[in-house]
Amino acid sequence: MARKGHALSFVPTESRFFRRALAEEDCGVVETSETIVTFLRVTEERAKEVFCYFWQSGAVQVIRRGALRQEAEKYARFFRAQGVQPGEVVLIILRHSPDLLHAFLGAMLAGAIPSFMPFPTSKQEPALYWRSHRQLFARIGTGALLTYESNIAAVREHAPDQPLHLLTVEQALVSQCAFVVDADPSAEAVAFLQHSSGTTGLKKGVALTHAAVLRQVRSYATKLQITQEDCIVSWLPLYHDMGLIACFLLPLLTGVPVVMLDPFEWVARPGMLFEAIRQYRGTLCWLPNFAFHHLCRTVRSTPQLDLRSMRAWIDCSEPCRAETFRIFAHTFARAGVCAEQLQVCYAMAETVFAVTQTDLGVMPRTMTVDAAALRTQGAVCSVTTGETVSILSTGRPISGLDIAIVDNTGQRLPEGRVGEIAISGDCLFAGYYKLEEETRRKLRHGWYYTGDLGFLHAGELFVTGRKHDLIIVHGRNYYAHELEYLVNQVPGVHPGRNVAVGWFRPEAGSEEVVIIAESGDQLEDATLASRIKQTVLDQTGLLVFDVHVAPPGWLVKTTSGKISRSENLRKYQCLADLARS
Amino acid sequence: MTSEEILPQLTRIIIEVAHCGPVPINRATRALDVRGWDSLTHTTILMQIEDHFGLRLPLERVLNLRNVGELADLIAELRHSA
Numbered sequence: 001m002a003r004k005g006h007a008l009s010f011v012p013t014e015s016r017f018f019r020r021a022l023a024e025e026d027c028g029v030v031e032t033s034e035t036i037v038t039f040l041r042v043t044e045e046r047a048k049e050v051f052c053y054f055w056q057s058g059a060v061q062v063i064r065r066g067a068l069r070q071e072a073e074k075y076a077r078f079f080r081a082q083g084v085q086p087g088e089v090v091l092i093i094l095r096h097s098p099d100l101l102h103a104f105l106g107a108m109l110a111g112a113i114p115s116f117m118p119f120p121t122s123k124q125e126p127a128l129y130w131r132s133h134r135q136l137f138a139r140i141g142t143g144a145l146l147t148y149e150s151n152i153a154a155v156r157e158h159a160p161d162q163p164l165h166l167l168t169v170e171q172a173l174v175s176q177c178a179f180v181v182d183a184d185p186s187a188e189a190v191a192f193l194q195h196s197s198g199t200t201g202l203k204k205g206v207a208l209t210h211a212a213v214l215r216q217v218r219s220y221a222t223k224l225q226i227t228q229e230d231c232i233v234s235w236l237p238l239y240h241d242m243g244l245i246a247c248f249l250l251p252l253l254t255g256v257p258v259v260m261l262d263p264f265e266w267v268a269r270p271g272m273l274f275e276a277i278r279q280y281r282g283t284l285c286w287l288p289n290f291a292f293h294h295l296c297r298t299v300r301s302t303p304q305l306d307l308r309s310m311r312a313w314i315d316c317s318e319p320c321r322a323e324t325f326r327i328f329a330h331t332f333a334r335a336g337v338c339a340e341q342l343q344v345c346y347a348m349a350e351t352v353f354a355v356t357q358t359d360l361g362v363m364p365r366t367m368t369v370d371a372a373a374l375r376t377q378g379a380v381c382s383v384t385t386g387e388t389v390s391i392l393s394t395g396r397p398i399s400g401l402d403i404a405i406v407d408n409t410g411q412r413l414p415e416g417r418v419g420e421i422a423i424s425g426d427c428l429f430a431g432y433y434k435l436e437e438e439t440r441r442k443l444r445h446g447w448y449y450t451g452d453l454g455f456l457h458a459g460e461l462f463v464t465g466r467k468h469d470l471i472i473v474h475g476r477n478y479y480a481h482e483l484e485y486l487v488n489q490v491p492g493v494h495p496g497r498n499v500a501v502g503w504f505r506p507e508a509g510s511e512e513v514v515i516i517a518e519s520g521d522q523l524e525d526a527t528l529a530s531r532i533k534q535t536v537l538d539q540t541g542l543l544v545f546d547v548h549v550a551p552p553g554w555l556v557k558t559t560s561g562k563i564s565r566s567e568n569l570r571k572y573q574c575l576a577d578l579a580r581s
Numbered sequence: 582m583t584s585e586e587i588l589p590q591l592t593r594i595i596i597e598v599a600h601c602g603p604v605p606i607n608r609a610t611r612a613l614d615v616r617g618w619d620s621l622t623h624t625t626i627l628m629q630i631e632d633h634f635g636l637r638l639p640l641e642r643v644l645n646l647r648n649v650g651e652l653a654d655l656i657a658e659l660r661h662s663a
């Protein structure tokens with residue numbers, strides 16, 4: 001469907017920027033040798049184009065494409081002068097700042113493999129934060145860690161004996177190296193790693209090649225009908241795939257501008273997102289489901305609020321709810337939000353980003369099905385006399401990706417049957433960095449087995465749950481068993497007697513983590529609960545919603561002797577309901 | 582109004598917004614000690630404070646608060662300078 005008013009400027013198979021980039025390279029076909037680095041080379045005319053409006057502390061820094069390239073080159077020269085070799089990993093642990101963009105692209109220009117990691121919050125204890133990275137640093141091996149001078153002593157003390165070069169932004173900014181760097185990586189070389197899932201030490205680095213990233217962005221931009229009139233507005237952190245791909249690399253490669261806000265500032269002042277949209281005539285915005293609720297709760301709909309420029313609000317990264325859309329459209333109707341703008345994307349780092357996307361301009365489909373048939377038989381029945389459940393479509397696969405729904409033996413299931421979602425196509429990841437066994441387990445014969453459950457209906461994917469113990473809190477992924485491992489280390493917890501569960505709270509529009517731990521000590525419950533919360537926060541950045549300290553023997557086990565997550569969640573919910581009444 | 586006078590009003594807002602039930606809140610209480618007080622709930626608490634006390638909390642100050650006592654002190658300071 002052609003967009004109204006943009007039909008002439010839009011080329012259905014490739015965005016204008018891609019077409020123009022090809023013309024500059026003077027070739028008539030898509031060059032397979034293209035990499036992300038190719039797109040950093042800009043003509044004098046394009047050097048003046050704005051890439052990003054970087055909002056922070058009430059000020060806006062305008063980053064133009066030419067300057068972006070220059071600053072990235074400075075970092076590239078610095079990395080090479082410091083001994084970083086092509087193919088080595090550069091971990092970037094910095095606060096939200098333009099240095100993030102420069103260092104990331106600079107590492108790529110130097111032929112290295114950058115990866116963003118979350119910066120510790122002021123509430124995290126530095127000793128524990130750095131200690132929790134030891135395992136990851138050891139796995140990365142020779143490579144570099146870029147952070148601030150003020151962190152170096154803590155890294156040396158708490159993560160000693162690791163082979164990473166410790167580099168600082170302060171050194172980089174004064175560095176005057178004359179190194180000429182213009183790495184020419186191959187399209188099949190790994191461009192960067194995404195460490196977006198799991199706790200720090202056990203995080204897997206999803207390795208993505210230049211070719212996979214370019215194919216994803218090209219296909220996704222086509223699906224979104226991106227044109228030069230678009231403007232992306234984002235508060236998302238860059239260590240997360242939604243921030244990194246949709247709101248950094250997609251604008252970089254398609255040539256549309258992006259307004260970047262500071263995630264911490266946005267959480268405290270959510271209205272700044274709407275202000276940015278109004279000022280820059282924003283058209284596209286990606287949000288995890290919880291963020292829709294956060295905006296409804298905290299931003300007052302005033303006559304000054306103007307969101308009419310928006311084409312789509314894309315719900316992604318955690319289960320999307322029809323109810324969320326209803327509340328959001330209702331709350332901000334006066335500002336110009338309508339149901340047709342509210343869209344869904346199913347995405348993951350292992351496919352670079354989007355797997356499916358609903359059609360822009362059309363309300364996504366909701367299916368109401370029999371709850372019991374869905375849960376017990378994995379069957380999708382729209383005729384029912386009992387309890388029903390409404391599921392929002394995530395749309396069709398983007399071009400270049402295929403979806404299969406498979407049973408436990410890997411056999412394909414027909415439409416309307418629930419099974420594991422498997423994906424194949426031309427933008428799959430190359431593997432988990434230095435984790436061959438894990439890669440073999442998840443990536444088999446060209447198919448990536450997601451661990452998510454869902455069904456296909458009329459070609460559209462509906463996601464219904466997860467096979468594993470993944471808990472998604474505000475768009476970030478945590479594995480229950482990894483959290484339980486951390487809780488086990490807390491003095492005062494009865495060893496092996498704790499459980500982490502995901503508890504969906506409709507008012508937050510997201511799951512929250514609840515930990516139930518049996519006390520093995522004479523400690524006061526509140527002290528033990530605070531200790532557990534602090535430990536999890538320090539090592540993962542996650543603020544646990546509630547820690548319930550229970551007496552020995554409280555936790556329910558399955559018949560096979562394992563602590564049951566579902567049964568204990570039910571028991572906890574009963575207690576919570578009782579306390580409320 | 583002093584920090585001590587602000588504290589009970591602040592406690593009422595926190596308990597109401599976090600839905601945490603009656604819990605003891607004093608100057609040393611951190612968000613971590615209260616069930617359900619995460620960064621999102623924090624924003625709602627700050628909004629309620631602004632409405633209740635009729636003031637605007639500066640972003641750079643609220644991002645660095647460590648406990649309820651410091652929040653009460655900030656409110657007292659802003660009210661005093663208003």
